[in-house]
Amino acid sequence: MSVTVTQRKPAAERIAVRCVDSDVHPAPRRGELIQYIPEPWRTKYFLSRNVGEQIYYDAPDYAHTFAMRVDAFPPDGEFACSDPDLAFQQLIMQAGADIAILEPAAYPARIGGANHALNVALNEWQLNHWLDSHNNWHERWRGSICVAIEEPHAAAAEIERLAGHPFLGQLLIKAEPRPAWGDPKYDPIWAAATKADMPVSCHLSRSHHEELPMPPVGMPSYNHDFMVTYSLLAANQVMSMIFDGLFDRFPTLRIVFVEHAFTWILPLMWRMDKIYEARKPWLDIKRKPSDYVKDHIKFTTQPLDYPEDKTELTRAFEWMECEKILLFSSDYPHWTFDDPRWLVKHLPEHAREAVMFRNGIETYRLPTTVPALEGQVRVF
Numbered sequence: 001m002s003v004t005v006t007q008r009k010p011a012a013e014r015i016a017v018r019c020v021d022s023d024v025h026p027a028p029r030r031g032e033l034i035q036y037i038p039e040p041w042r043t044k045y046f047l048s049r050n051v052g053e054q055i056y057y058d059a060p061d062y063a064h065t066f067a068m069r070v071d072a073f074p075p076d077g078e079f080a081c082s083d084p085d086l087a088f089q090q091l092i093m094q095a096g097a098d099i100a101i102l103e104p105a106a107y108p109a110r111i112g113g114a115n116h117a118l119n120v121a122l123n124e125w126q127l128n129h130w131l132d133s134h135n136n137w138h139e140r141w142r143g144s145i146c147v148a149i150e151e152p153h154a155a156a157a158e159i160e161r162l163a164g165h166p167f168l169g170q171l172l173i174k175a176e177p178r179p180a181w182g183d184p185k186y187d188p189i190w191a192a193a194t195k196a197d198m199p200v201s202c203h204l205s206r207s208h209h210e211e212l213p214m215p216p217v218g219m220p221s222y223n224h225d226f227m228v229t230y231s232l233l234a235a236n237q238v239m240s241m242i243f244d245g246l247f248d249r250f251p252t253l254r255i256v257f258v259e260h261a262f263t264w265i266l267p268l269m270w271r272m273d274k275i276y277e278a279r280k281p282w283l284d285i286k287r288k289p290s291d292y293v294k295d296h297i298k299f300t301t302q303p304l305d306y307p308e309d310k311t312e313l314t315r316a317f318e319w320m321e322c323e324k325i326l327l328f329s330s331d332y333p334h335w336t337f338d339d340p341r342w343l344v345k346h347l348p349e350h351a352r353e354a355v356m357f358r359n360g361i362e363t364y365r366l367p368t369t370v371p372a373l374e375g376q377v378r379v380f
Helices: 041-046 084-094 112-129 152-162 184-196 223-243 265-282 289-296 310-319 340-346 349-364
Strands: 014-016 020-024 099-102 141-146 168-173 200-203 255-258 297-300 369-371
Touching: 020 084, 020 255, 020 349, 041 112, 099 349, 112 141, 112 152, 141 152, 152 168, 152 184, 168 184, 184 200, 223 255, 223 265, 223 289, 265 289, 289 297, 340 349
Parallel strands: 020 099, 099 141, 141 168, 168 200, 200 255, 255 297
Antiparallel strands: 014 369
16 A cells, blocks of 8 residues: 655745744653753763653643643643644644744753753754654744753853754743853853844743742742742843843843743833932943843743733833833743733734734744745734
């Protein structure tokens, strides 16, 4: 019996990009990642654990769905968003995203070399299982160059190795390791990022207890306390980058905070600007802190802190000039998924195009058109 294989290829017709999703979480199938971890770390460190099977955070209905959309689990019993075809149907065809930024995650290793090896594996896995011609035939996926921020020189070499790949859109690091990002020890990463003209994104992570966000009074008691502290962590990174002169050292650097919320940035900008005006003679930075935020830093829309009085959110959007600093994100396939057709309705009308696609195109240096897909839902 002969088998006919239909080649997947993009349509010749192209359509305008009208929705860029900046936060999508692909997961390896069981046993898929281990082959890409370089030696000696594969044998020495990771083969004693079930790589790709570690779920390290809780959420509603955690015991049943691991905090994922129930319908995002493929029929073969693998994890949510482990099947590129199912993700394509749900996120691209049915929800209307035109380009999606992939942000894979794995529980980090405590040893820097092992963590670097795991990031190398995540990069190779993306190239072979999501960004290859079979799975990215539609040209809608953009991957992340995952790097271990704890190993700045190795991270810079990994960026150098992969920069220029047409379907890798950003660098992905953790925000938790000490010291803060303004420290010059990380400069090799920022230098490599600016040379490659790629944004640096960070996604919150569960990490190890000594790296977790910690308020001045100590470790939080509950998961909900802990989740709120991620905004405090991001606020400290913003202050470090600005006051330690990171954007003066690297004037084209672009930073994206993913899932750290964003409404807190408005009072932080006010406070930083106030301190700047009072202490300008003692500061080396060249501009108002809020100017650095608006020119260099973006925040994803998910999670959207939605007050009972919608006018409060609308005013906050206006005051923070959300059209300059926000990127749409769905957080697919998590239970907190924000459908782009729902979220766009909550944005000020004048900011909708900027947040939903224009900022994403500029931040990730994306094309303005993609191959047409028959039957795809359109957000606009």
